[in-house]
Amino acid sequence: MMRLLIGLITPGQAGGIYVTEEKFITECRRRGVSVTIFEYGGRSASERLYHKVTGRVADWYRYVRLVRRERPDLVQLNSAMTRHALLRDLGYAVLSRLTGTTLFIKMHGTDARILTEGNAFWKWVVRVVVRSSRGVGLLSQEERQNFLWAGYSGRNLYVVKNAVDGRRFERK
DSSP, rough: OOEEEEEETTTTSSSSHHHHHHHHHHHHHHHEEEEEEESSSSSSSSOHHHHHHHHHHHHHHHHHHHHHHHSSSSSEEEEEEEEEHHHHHHHHHHHHHTTTEEEEEEEOOOOOOHHOOOOHHHHHHHHHHTTTEEEEEESSSSHHHHHHHHHOOOEEEEEEEEEEEEGGGOOO
């Protein structure tokens, strides 16, 4: 049985990651995949810098313990390519590499300016995150093209769609 560890941001935080991923998680379980979910990232919109830093370090520590205990075949982080998320994901990318864990990061939106206008530090962070991941999921061909224009080979960049039930948007 495949073991999948899925990282989701705390419920109630900005973004619709829980909504888009619930169908994916349900379908994985229906197909016999063992799915374990862990929360990571900010715990509230009003979190202060001290709590952000200590909270993310604590998250990384819990991640290593969870990976050692669960021994997942794959870890999927649901993230976004913003400066805050990249700093957080840098830790997961490095820890995944150090523990030999296969990591897939699904970016729920990207800020292309980081690839084109970012300074050397941000370009380095993106490079480490992308290269330390087995794959990076992007929501559109346009987002993938932005990486290609920035010099990435594309070998581990995949266009993946969010699993959203379209009936939610039908008019009566």
